[in-house]
Structure formats: structure tokens, C-alpha cells
Amino acid sequence: MSSEEQVPxxxxxxxxxxxxxxELRRNDDLVGWLYYLHLKPNRYVLRHTEVETSHQHxxxxxxxxxxxxxxxxxxGGTITAxxxxVVDYLSRTSAHTDLVDARHPGYTDRASAEAAQAAAGG
Structure with a gap:
């Protein structure tokens, strides 16, 4: 296999x-995950994303x-970011804005989300 060929x-x-x-697995290895709360009727509060150190960047x-x-x-759910x-990801694309819960959208910018997280001790 040449150096230009990539393994799928x-x-x-x-x-x-x-x-x-x-949880996301790549080639059966756990590489990252996103913590959530599932609230009724069908809202997902997307709380925190983590990536295994060996798979960062x-x-x-x-x-x-x-x-x-x-x-x-x-x-058929909605999200609270x-x-x-996730807040930063949503700000870079409009592909998922329809998922943001109208009554409970969460944060609209990364700085606000980070400040809230720091204030909560997380």
C-alpha cells in the first residue's frame, strides 16, 4: 500500500x-463521547464533550x-446546548439550528457557555 492510500x-x-x-468508536476504539440529559418530552441537554487524549486533534x-x-x-428530538x-459547533453551521429547543435553547456563544461552566465548577 502506498503512503497515499488510506485505510478506511x-x-x-x-x-x-x-x-x-x-459514545463514538473508530475502528472499535472508544475515541470520544458527549454527556447528555434526556428530558421529557424529547429534549436532550448536551452537557459536555470529551475526547480520548490519544485521539485529540x-x-x-x-x-x-x-x-x-x-x-x-x-x-424527533430537540437540544439544549x-x-x-457544541455551542461553538452550532455557531459554525446552520445544518442543525432547527434542533435547538425554542423554549430552552441553552447558550448562543462559546464564551457564555464556558463562563457558566467555570462558575458551576466544571
Whole structure:
């Protein structure tokens, strides 16, 4: 195989309801996750995104955010964006703005989300 050929990467998003997080696996390795609260009737509060240290700076957080948002859409849900990364992700694309809960949108900019997180001790 030449240096220009790339091995295809398989990704799988799973909902680990026991841990309250969506998990992204690449080639069966857990690489990132997004903690959430699922509230009635069908609202997901997206709280915090994490990436395994060995997989940082490889687009994992963006892949987690995109796939979680697509999953929430497929479930007919809405989101409240609390996680600074998700807030920033949403600010860079309009592809998922229809998912933001009108009554409980969360934060509209990363700085506000980070300030709230710091004030809460997180």
C-alpha cells in the first residue's frame, strides 16, 4: 500500500444510557463521547464533550457533535446546548439550528457557555 492510500475508518455512535452519554468508536476504539440529559418530552441537554487524549486533534469532537445531532434529529428530538464545544459547533453551521429547543435553547456563544461552566465548577 502506498503512503497515499488510506485505510478506511469505521465509525459507530452508540447511546450508552447507563452512563448518560453518546459514545463514538473508530475502528472499535472508544475515541470520544458527549454527556447528555434526556428530558421529557424529547429534549436532550448536551452537557459536555470529551475526547480520548490519544485521539485529540483528529476531528473526533466534531464527529461526535455531528453524529449526536443527526441522531437527535432521527429521534424527533430537540437540544439544549450547554457544552461549549457544541455551542461553538452550532455557531459554525446552520445544518442543525432547527434542533435547538425554542423554549430552552441553552447558550448562543462559546464564551457564555464556558463562563457558566467555570462558575458551576466544571
Amino acid at each position: 475508518v469505521t465509525e459507530q455512535l452508540t447511546d450508552n444510557t447507563d452512563r448518560g452519554r453518546f 483528529r476531528g473526533v469532537a466534531s464527529a461526535v457533535a455531528r453524529q449526536v445531532l443527526d441522531e437527535v434529529r432521527s429521534r 450547554i457544552c461549549p464545544f
